[in-house]
Amino acid sequence: MAAQNPYLGDAKGIESGREIFRIYCAPCHGLKAEGGRGPDLTLGVYNAGDTDQDLFRVIMSGVQGSEMPEYSEKLGADNTWRVISYLRTAAKKDTTSWKGSAANGETLFWDKAGCGGCHLVGNRGGIMGPDLTQVGRKRSAAYLKASVVDVNQDLTPGFLTVIVETKDGKTITGVQRGYDTFSAQLVDAKGVYHSFYKEDVKSIKREARSLMPSTYSKVLTSAEVDDLVAYMMLLRGKQ
Ligand code: HEC
Ligand code: HEC
Incomplete structure (x- = not known):
């Protein structure tokens, strides 16, 4: 029988959860949990599962092979429950999806923009850049957009x-x-x-600079960039 969250709806618990989040989680998930290098956590749906127990497990144990650390020692069970209570209040009721067209984005990715020359999706593509097979669950839309239009802003670790x-x-x-x-x-x-x-x-x-071309903000229209982001947000496959 999994433990219940003792701080659900508890105002003090939520407030201290918010503070803990700002210190430990905001560097990757953003100050308002809307994502950055890590995924947006305000959508109310998670790969790890949607119950409090699922969130508890992923925060305590981290995600192996990703940048998501484990917090069982740093936070412990009590503070993890506080963070989860905070996340429940940060979740948006209506989630507006990203505006671009994923179908156009897919065509651009493999043709005109040449992204597939350096990036793997499943077993198709090049190998110089990071594998993007799961990028839609790892990163927020804002981060993906910045990756295309401002390549040196946030280098993927390990890609010197x-x-x-x-x-x-x-x-x-x-x-x-x-x-x-x-x-x-x-x-x-x-x-x-x-x-x-x-x-x-x-x-x-x-x-510490990127070998990804820095010209996309000029050669692609902003609608095309949005389409590419829409396509990448759907890349949630298994590696
Ligand atoms: C160094 C960056 C980093 C930090 C710090 C970090 N995360 Fe993450 N987090 C990630 C990444 C990247 C993922 C996506 C992992 C994957 O599925 O590949 C993730 C995934 C998650 C998920 C699962 C999302 C889902 O859809 O399943 C939750 C929940 C989460 N983080 C909460 C937290 C909390 C709470 C903290 C602070 C206590 C935190 N993270 C700190 C990078 C980070
Ligand atoms: C010449 C090779 C090359 C091409 C072409 C290229 N990239 Fe990249 N890309 C890289 C490299 C190298 C990195 C890692 C360094 C960095 O963070 O910029 C990267 C990083 C990324 C990241 C960040 C991944 C992460 O998880 O942090 C995304 C997203 C991305 N590229 C998308 C694209 C898209 C979309 C296109 C086409 C519009 C594209 N790339 C074209 C080489 C390339």
């Missing part, structure tokens, strides 16, 4: 740019796949994997 200059003067640029004292591995925009020993090359530089 590596620039290698070889001794015969060639430059190879790609996304880091490995890096240690002696060597570096990267994947270039064609999806080709490279591995170098530091002693064999002239220089290896790493930069």
